[in-house]
Amino acid sequence: MNAIDATNVSKHYGSTTALDRVDLTVEEGETFGFLGPNGAGKSTFINILLDFAKPSDGQVEIFGTDCQRDGVDARERVGVLPEGYSVIERLTGRQHIEYAIRSKDAHDTNPLDILDRVGIRDAAGRKASGYSKGMAQRLVLGMALVGEPDLLLLDEPSTGLDPNGAAEMRRILREENERGATIFFSSHILEQVEAVCDRVGILQNGELVAVDTIEGLRESMGGGTKLVLTLDELRDSTLAEIETIDGVETVASVGDSTIEVTCTNDAKMDIVVALHQAGIEVMNFKTEEASLEDMFIEYTGSRGR
Ligand SMILES: Nc1ncnc2c1ncn2[C@@H]1O[C@H](COP(=O)(O)OP(=O)(O)OP(=O)(O)O)[C@@H](O)[C@H]1O
Structure with missing residues (x-):
């Protein structure tokens, strides 16, 4: 069974289209990253899953249960970290967890174990009003x-977390996934998604413009490998010769004797061999993988943060 099934989901706020005919399936056991710049529609989609907002059109299901028709049942198997959730200032960290235990009927859970996992056990007895932003995020x-x-x-689970906190959060997500949980998280911070996700969806202006594995996205960008080659000499004909090699996408000179080539993974050796056969020596050779950030910019035409 799929964890999430969204069919043709649109959401309009007056003349603003927050979601535009989104079709998305997240399989049970996946870690799925929902990526998009500010205002792309990520929170709107999550709010529809939680029945905090109604779709203007289309349907969403969680584990086969319709999120609007049977919202309470759909939410039963879900743990939520909503965007911008404020902690209750007069309650301690421990009381927050106890509240969650009561509302989820999870009475065999030890609140201190949970606080320990998220790294704030020492602050269990302190009122949340004194928590830093990162501590509050850990609590939620x-x-x-x-x-x-x-x-x-x-x-946006990493909001307010420092790099250590963000790394711990990723570790927890991995542990949860190993336990069998499906994870769906939105982010505009590309590294967060790249580090833990099986697949990502890129949302832009309410439209899902790509859904793929990180590897698949790299492939669809033409292999996604960038070679930086420093040569003993750069002849007039060299760039044109490299351009004719199968799998080469772009060739550019960056200085007197250095060239940058984007190509498929398989073409890398062909380039080096062709240069050697032409009597050109490769003095230095470096490959760089296209980062998700490169892809994100390519897809959305905007910077992710
Ligand atoms: N309640 C609302 N009323 C009117 N417009 C809304 C409402 N909620 C969202 N929008 C609009 O819908 C669009 C998508 O917003 P949404 O919050 O879903 O984006 P997002 O991808 O979560 O952005 P961010 O990363 O900034 O949180 C935006 O143009 C936003 O202004």
Whole structure:
């Protein structure tokens, strides 16, 4: 069974189209990254999954249950970290987790174990009003983990976390996934998604413009490998000769004796061999993988952050 099934989902706010005919399937057990610049429609999609917002058109299901018709049932198997959730200032960290335990009927959960996992056990007895932004975010993640949900829906989970906190959050997501949970999280921070996701969807102006594995996205960019070659000499004909090699996408000179070539993985050796046969020596050879950031810019034409 699929964890999430969205069919032809649109959402209009007056003249603003927040989602435009989105079709998306997330399989059980996947870690799926939902990527898009600010205002792309990520939160709107998550809000529809949670029945906090109604779609103008289309349908969404969680584990086969319609999110609008049977919202309560659909949410039963879900742990949520909503965007911009405010902690309750007068309650301690421990009381927040206890509240989540009561509302999810997860009475065999030890609140301190959860607080330990998210790294704020020492602050269990302190009121959340004194928590830093990152501590509050960890607390909300802890609340989402209560009851071992089958699906974690996380809207920008790394908000407010320092690099260590973000790395810990990724570790927790991996652990949850190993336990069997499906993870769906939105982000505009590309490295977060690249580091943990099986697949990503790129949303732009409400439209899902790509859904693929990171590898698949690289492939669709023409292999996604960039070679930087420093040669003993750069002849007038060299760039044109390399351009004729199968799998080569672009060739450019960057200085007197250095060229940059984007190509498929298979073409790398062919380029070096062709240069050698032409009597040109490769003094230095470096490959760079296209980062998700490159792809994101290519797809959306905007910077991700
Ligand atoms: N309640 C609302 N009323 C009117 N417009 C809304 C409402 N919620 C969202 N929008 C609009 O819908 C579009 C998508 O917003 P959404 O918050 O879903 O984007 P997002 O991808 O989550 O952005 P961010 O990364 O900034 O949180 C935006 O143009 C936003 O202004």
